[in-house]
Amino acid sequence: MSKSDSTSDWREARRQSGREAIVDAAWDLVHAEGLAALSLRDLARRAGITTPTVYAYFDSKDAIYDAMFGRAATEFVDWVTAPLEAREPEELLMLRAHRFVEFCTSDVARYQLLFQRTISNFKPSAESYAPAVRALESARECLVLNGITQPKYLDLWTALLSGLVDQQVSNDPGGDRWTRLIEEAVAMFLSHVRSMPGTRTPRSKTSTTRARR
Amino acid sequence: MSKSDSTSDWREARRQSGREAIVDAAWDLVHAEGLAALSLRDLARRAGITTPTVYAYFDSKDAIYDAMFGRAATEFVDWVTAPLEAREPEELLMLRAHRFVEFCTSDVARYQLLFQRTISNFKPSAESYAPAVRALESARECLVLNGITQPKYLDLWTALLSGLVDQQVSNDPGGDRWTRLIEEAVAMFLSHVRSMPGTRTPRSKTSTTRARR
DNA sequence: GTCTATAGCTGGATAGAC
């Protein structure tokens, strides 16, 4: 917004804002027409420019998808890691589950781009993907807070939540037939994991340093 | 194979076999190139005919997708309801979970067409969809055998399994990072549901007729 | 950076002869 910092001049800043404007238009279009219906013609028209101008900012259509992915991934990590007033770890986990499902179901196109492989041959770049990795790491930490440290339970956790989301958006879009099961699903998960050996009881500092074996 | 039965003449049988040959070719192509890459040109070439001939058998491309969906749905219900030697209900449920996941992960394109909404505006016809409904009903009955009658637990069940499948094909295609969690996931599900009130213990005929309330 | 114009391709679907 203000004067750019010393590392980049105003040219680069302007170019960035141009890119952002195009990504804005791309998301508008995708929300209206669906993820696969994005075309450079329509995109340019919505952005108030022409198709060749798009190529002044992006090398290809996939580069646009990549920028869209990067924004979505940033929104994702910001959304699920936004601060929560400190509570018990269990409530924290529950709130994060709600946030995840809310994030996914509130924008199905974004969910598809971010979590499903619905676009032909598109693969996000490492830079665009990085925020998503941070979000997963944050989920892992939240499980650790609950005394859950085994990697397989992180996998089970993601499967459980993405299963609810997937069924919801596939079979009851706009409804709550599956999202209303979140609380019970999380309770099921927690009580199962806690019933297994090798799980520290949450916030208990009584045990020793928990060596690997 | 033999003489057709009295209700339809040989013309119709021949037309049917023509359709089947085209659907064969369509699945071949989709397995090789992906679901979205199906084009009528390539399809015709693989089937050994020309594009206009395809229209002698199908009204549109969507009609082809519909026939593909119908075959996939039939394979699905045949696969998951294939007879199992009689065992305890719990083992039956476990075997069916394995079958479901095996079915989905063994052919991702088929899984996408059948369970995800990856094709633009395609909606299966009621006829093509019917077998999938039968399969769901069969899953419901299998849960009932385990004393699980509440509809929400059928939803939780499908979410759990489809979540494992979804994560598996999205994040570890060809691997077993999520599929190896099936047994534990099913155990988690069963012990949770059984811990809740309103669940009959399996195969117990001791309780009365179980009125709705 | 932005435009006009257009290349080059692929797609679904159809006309009409045989």
Add this chain to the structure above:
DNA sequence: GTCTATCCAGCTATAGAC
């Protein structure tokens, strides 16, 4: 039913003037 030939629409991407 099957073909040849073709239409028409849509797409990504580029050339070249300004």
